[in-house]
Amino acid sequence: EVYQRPYDPFNPVVCIDETNKQMIKEIRLPCEPSAPSGQKSNSFLGWISAWLRYRPWRASARLRPLPCPAKIPLQAQVRFLTGWSTRRPEKVDSVYIRNGVADVFMISEPLAGRRETIVTESRTALDFAEVLKYTSNVLYQRTEKIILVTDNLNTHSPASLYKAFPPKEARRLAERFEWHDIPKHGSWLDMAEIEIGVMNRQALSKPLPDLESFRQQIRAWTVNRNKEHAKINWQFKTQDARIKLARLYPIIL
Structure with missing residues (x-):
């Protein structure tokens, strides 16, 4: 039902998800061949x-x-x-040398063809809280309400805000969002997953050696993608969901 709402710039539908990437630094230094x-x-x-x-x-x-x-x-x-x-x-x-792991938070507004990426070194509850604060105070500071869609992770809840900020600030941020959690084992229903898939194919198909080059690659991809105003054509309707996800809907006798 959330994805079927008409576009409203004052009440945008925003999907948030995250992924990670192993930093790989290749070293071309072959050893001498040895016989078995x-x-x-x-x-x-x-x-x-x-x-x-x-x-x-x-x-x-x-x-x-x-x-x-x-x-x-x-x-x-x-x-x-x-x-x-x-x-x-x-x-x-x-x-090669494993050079650490980088995490990417994807903030996608599919109906507007807009997305933002935040690269971090971890994806804890504190990181998620900072992403929510950035979304509320910077990206959508002039909106009335942010319709937030996230998958069913333990860090994707208002509790993360209370871990990161004082109670008054945490409550203010929590009230800025209208929370919608997708069903368990249904992460594909989060449209941010689609953006992550596009990002993986277009920007992360080759190994990157360090965090700085990773940030530059992700930033360049985000800017180019926003210039294209690429939107997502979501075709999975409520009627289809009641058939495919029948076990999640109650039976009224």
């Missing part, structure tokens, strides 16, 4: 014996760490033989 244990014989029978002991078709063998003197974390190392020959096996290294 036992592969020392140049004879055909010796090679077959080493092949059977190595068993490269097993996932545990393919992902077995290789000896390397460099003090760099090696991830997903793969060793494979190049063919029926006695040559030493080749190796493909995917070498």
Whole structure:
């Protein structure tokens, strides 16, 4: 029913959700190739014996760490033989450093084709409270009421405001919102999920090395997306919901 309301700039429908992204810093520093244990014989029978002991078709063998003197974390190392020959096996290294996790809060107003993103280093109740305060005091300070749609997380409640702010300020902010929680296991009903999916495909398809480059990438995507005034054509109506989500609707006898 919330999504079927006509557009009202003084009572906007705003969807909020969050996601995270692993920061990946790639290092192109391959190690020296090394032969599997036992592969020392140049004879055909010796090679077959080493092949059977190595068993490269097993996932545990393919992902077995290789000896390397460099003090760099090696991830997903793969060793494979190049063919029926006695040559030493080749190796493909995917070498990177995990550089922390960045979180993105998506604030989407689907009927207006507007969205805002906030990058943080965590997504606790305090972070969510700060996002709500920014939404109320900066993005929609001239509105009468903000129709807020969030998924069913434990931090997505007015209680987060009382954890972050004094009671008077928390109550003021809580009254600025008309709260609508989507059903449990129904996060796809939050239209902010659609915006997050678009963001992941267009801006986060490649690894980013650090938080600063992540912020720049997200900001550039947000600005370009808002310039396009891209809206969401929501076609899931109440009648469809009563059929697909029949277990959530009471039966009146």
